[in-house]
Amino acid sequence: MTRLGLIVGLLLLAGCGDESVPVQGYAEGDYLRIGLPTAGQVAEIKVGRGGWVEPGDPLFSLDRGAEQAAVAEAQARLEQARHQRDNLLTGKRRLELRAIEAQRAQADADLRLAEIQVRRQEALIRTETTSQASLDNARAIVERDRARVGELSAQLAFAREGGRSSEILAAEAAVGAAQAALDQALVRLRLRSAEAPQAARVEDVLFRPGETVAAGQPVVSLLPPGNILVRFYLHPDQVGRIGQGSVVALSCTGCAEGQTATVSFIAREASYVPPILYSRDNKDKLAFLVEARPTASAERLRPGQPVSVTLPPNGPAK
Known part of the structure; x- marks a missing residue:
């Protein structure tokens, strides 16, 4: 019976x-019946039948090589995005600023020299000891050097104030996207190991290291x-x-x-x-x-x- x-x-x-x-x-x-939402090979069993576990105690883990590599890649991409954003926020580096400043100083000197040459040519034209072509050439050099000074001044101002607001917004968005990708990679890594949800007795261990389990398949019974x-x-x-x-x-x-x-x-x-x-x-x-x-x-x-x-x-x- x-x-x-x-x-x-x-x-x-x-x-x-x-x-x-x-x-x-x-x-x-x-x-x-504790399992994980992803399939994989059992890497480690940390409890035994008849044992006692407290909330948060580790139970088992699956192979995590791919997930660890994904976390490392996401961390590197986040660092790259942060550096690009910081470069836009802080402007050019100090050595680059000094180089632009030196170029503008040289352009200022060239402009002053060109203006002196124009005044000389104007004086000489009045005494008819130079040609009009020489005076026109001197004036053209002044205009060229003045344009060069304006160009370098604009470059220096842009380098000092950093990137444009639209570029900064795009860089901030890139940092946010990289952070979200890292968070997802960390979640996937955490889902490769199981912890005890509450105090309990371990009634059974259903798999051993090296065996493969399907998604959602119980590995430990509490x-x-x-x-x-x-x-x-x-x-x-x-x-x-x-x-x-x-x-x-x-x-x-x-x-x-x-x-x-x-x-x-x-x-x-x-x-x-x-x-x-x-x-x-x-x-x-x-x-x-x-x-x-x-x-x-x-x-x-x-x-x-x-x-x-x-x-x-x-x-x-x-």
């Missing part, structure tokens, strides 16, 4: 006798103490004695005395528990599944452990 068949038989006997007779149930666990519950089945004549939130008494081998549990689920429909088959002769063997969560520490309860459940005498909680 299976465990469920035995349970149903016992609860049916209980339903026909004294209301204080306990109902047989068993402990069950809501496991946390059971927090708060995820242990007690399941039992009630005869239709008994189920009316409890309701959502009712408190039932528990007893089991090795458990502390006076332990209780709060009913968290009652099946809306009765079912035939296998291997009982439907027929007119066993219609009175319908059973309702009930789940209750221990109100105190349930560390001593183990999934599959038989538990005796005593129903409250005064009917369901209001």
